[in-house]
Amino acid sequence: MPYTMNISASDYPIKSVKVYKSKAEIVRTFKLELKSDQNKIEIVNLPSDVVRDSVRVSGLANARLYDVVCTIRTSRDAEDTVLESIRLLQVKKAELEGQKNVRQAEADLLVSWAKGVTAEHVAYGDMPAFLRNFVSQGKDNLDAVTNISEEIITIDRQIQSLKDEKELRKGSTNAKVVVVIGAQGQQSVSFDLTYAVTNASWSPTYELHASMEVGQPTTLHYRAQVTQSTGEDWVDAPLTLSVTGTGGISHTIPTLLPLKIRPAFKPVGGNQFSAPPPFGLSMARSNAPQPAVFGQSSNLFGTPAAPQAPSAGLFGSAAHPTQAFGASGGRDKAVPASRSEAELQEYVDINPFGDDIPSEPSKPTTVASESPLSISFAIEGQTTIPTDGLKHQVPIAILPVGVEFSHIAVPRIRPAVYIQCRVTNTSEYRWLAGNVSVILEGNHVSSVYIQGVSVGKSFDCTLGVDSAMKVNYEKKSVVSKTAERSFAEQISIATCTTKVTISNSHKYDVPRLLVRECLPLSSPDQEVKVVLKSPAELADAKDKEEVEVRDGLKVMWSPVVDGKGGEKDGMFEWRSSVKAGGEIILDANWEVRTPNGKWVEYSDPQWAQ
Template identity: 35%
Template sequence: MKTIRIAASDYAVTSVVVLKSSKAEVVRTFGIELKEGRNKLIISKLPTTIEKQSVRTKIVGKDGTSVENKTYLSDAVCSLMDNAEVDPTTNTIRALELKKSGLESEKKMLDTQAEVMVTYARSLTGEFASPDAVDAFLDAFNVRGKKNIEAVMRIEEQIMEVDKKIQEEKRKKTLVKGSVNMELAVMIIAESDTQIQFHLTYVVNNTKWSPSYELHAVTSEDGKPSRMVSLHYHASIKQATGENWTDASLTLSTVATDTVTKNIPVLEPVEIYMIPSYVHRPQAPVIIQESRSRTPPVHYHRAASSVSPRRHRSRSHSRAHSPRSRRSRSHSPQVHVVPISFRVPPGFAAAQERETDDDAVFVLSDDGDEDDDALEINARGRRKTEEALTKMVTQTPMTLTYAVRGKADIPSDGKEHTVTVAILTFEADIEYVSVPRVDPRVFLQCQVKNTSEYRLLPGPVSVILDNNYVSRTRFSDVKRNDTFTFTLGDDPSITISYERLSKIVKEGTHTFAESIDITTYATTITAHNTHQFSIEKLVVRDAVPVSANDQRIKVLLRKPQELLEAQEGVFVDVKDAGKSVEPNTSAGEEGMLKVRWEKEQDGLYEYKWGVGAENTAKFETTFDVKGPADLKYSFANFDIKARA
């Protein structure tokens, strides 16, 4: 039997798949010469954190062809080495120290030689030596002395180099995280002498990877930002397995082996139990709306746990012609109020469809409020409303893999090392955004659609503009065709100002009328574009007050009138902008003044318009705050914090 010993640290790692569960799958390849008969292969200095159950082996020929009919494995054992406590770097340091000791001994010999020469020279006197003999000795002393000095200098230089190597090895020893005390013994039987490629695959612990990004944007000579941006997709990898991944092919995976279910789950039966009436608490009635057909109503009942009061936030600002009033139902359905008596499991309505008439339509109210969302189901199970009942969904985790470009070197030092996954190019939709009541600066905001084949996993993003660091943000989880936004800092070439004036008018001053105070606020926003190019999209955000806890205080929006009928999130054109706003006609429809509710319930709105080169835009918002004269109130977040 032939015994073949291999130190894994003498061979480079072939490839590594880094997983998200602090594990990595490592592949190594060893070239081995087998003898006919039994060959025992011992591979030492493998990572101690190897999961023994994950070890897999494969034998192929030298040219990669199969040799299963000529060689086969009969046994494979993975265990800790007997000398597990021995530091693998000790032998290297010991050899360097021995070399240093030999150089120091050689230097001492040269020092002794120089001392003998000096002692002999001091013993010479004119009584026993002629002048010619002294001259000859001095010449020889000079030549030998120079040689001695040169030899000492060379040795000192060699000692210095050895000291550096020793310090470097000691430094590496402190940097290396993990240990390599695992040993694998494999018995291979060959029909004849042959050369093979032995592939070893195993899973190790103490690894980690996380995505990071750099988003690069550029501007032209006149300061206009380019719509094309590039995203550098990086990965930060660190490992402490005890082995260095040198010149290895890296693949990053989102799979977490610890979370994979190994067995098919067992489905338990679903049972319905009656609840005794004496444990019932008073409940709100369930409202059942009858369909337009003459099918008799079916009474459904609900458990105590399924009824919960819903809090509604009242609309705090009044609108002269509310579109909500026009959305009322034209037909008021007949309502049957049924007391609650027993529990109905989720999905019971669908199960009962087979027992009802095909034309029957039932509306199950979520609580006692008839204005709440409901689910309408016909005999064929079609949805009749935009929102359905809440359902629990389990989804198989999706595994994503990313191949790192080129080869990579990741030492086992526990430190983060950055590699490049891809460089992606996107087209950005650029807007200039300002919140002048809080900060009069104008910020460049870019909205980008992920049109690449990559899913952008959660991670930090460094924003770079013209090779200058601008800001740092973070991706949540950007799937393909999803959009993400980022800012490129502020643009000092666009100045913006915010002014607000107010006046108070009294109402109801006669004897029997309640005295009312009406305060009119006029807000003026002025933006000046000093660029030599037009701004296609300038967005300015502001808010009108909302009543927080007293409905006696009313807020009436007077200007712009178009905002009164606008739906939340939908821009509408402002037709009566006045001479104070000069639209950017070169920008087409984008140059016209638009306004929309950003969040109507909170009174948040925003303007959007285009401003021409070296042009100024100005617009006013007017609203009234109406309340009893004897009622004292105050504003929150209403102060102008900064002025241009």
């Protein structure tokens, strides 16, 4: 029979804790005295959330490992140690209360007997001795009752403390690991027990400490919010946080499938256009005759598209009757080829593997180890994380960052100037996705969630409204008509003007001011046309091109983000600076041309915001 010993995991120190996004790996060190031959070691009070297949033993040196078995008791069989401790304390309290009742009954009996004492029972000369004995007995009894009452109060406090602990404590420790180790003789052994647990996670969080004073550094405080409800406290444990590129999901290498070519569908009824290919793909082609599919000079999968005619800007001054905003030119649309032109079509899946291809692992500030699939970084010193299910903040690093302040106004919606901070990742590691609390001049002003910022990239956060910048927004329109003629359509022309005035009452210059504005869009049927008159330089500007209106004042089409904005949506922005105590005036003018008598509703959805 092997020598058996029963030990509690909580009595042995934690060597390390590595926390992943949804689990943790714990390593405990056990130092034991083994007997000769086999030793059966039962390690109890391990987390009930232990992953059984993850349990392993290492570091046995000369000893031999025979077996490792992990079992988890069900809630019906498990014994709650906290409830058991409360039960034992309640039994002790009941015993003390019984002793107190006996002592109180003894005191009552002593007093009752003393009241009935007369000269017949105690001679006058024995009275002093009787009284001394009575007082001494009464004092001993009173001291005993007082001591018992103190013990009862102490037990009540212990019971309440255990109840509070149970209320805060999350998880249970109903798992047991049995390790069978063989030794050639009596010897000391130290081994590590490693096991993974669920109900543990971490997420990054940040604090951006910024100041608008010249020369003051801006820093990003990188922290981790660690949460665990495994049932065991991590006390004074070396903590490591890990990020895996696969997110803990098993992946298989995708299989490359052949690209198939097959005849296009020819609809019944003589329609010359072939049906659209499956999977929602649009196969645009030129109407020019095509050579054979496998001809010497042709492309296997169709001929090149016809060249496109040059196009002026949407808001160009040379108006074309079919173009929005008075623009000229346009793009030629390719017509689907008929079956007679080409008997075959190619069907290609744009993204056959979906979106589950893991992205490049992000890099933390302090790297402990790095591999193609994971990156880990260690927390300096030792950390204690109780099993309470609460978020505990653990500092990781303080990073210097690049920062650029801008003043941005959208006066059409609100007459205010906002302060925006653009933070650039100047560290050597990628910032993980998380919430950023912005602290400006020691005050919390806003919060922003970032999706992850690569090295050299940046994110924007709004700090609030600059009360020292005043905005005045004026708009007006005047309607006129063209002269009525026999063979020409009469046109109604609405001349619209906006005027934005921004003043700076700061004692310093505002070097970067952006004012966002938009123009109305022409109607889909092109009966309503919009022509930009001022700033005239913007009408011929290209995307991402800044054009100068006057000294220090520039205008450009707004950047296109996620397919929105820019010239196609009529969005543009002024860019300038404002001197201390100065102001700037921005004027825009455009015409809305409609056929006379056609009712037009000028809708501005901005005011609904």
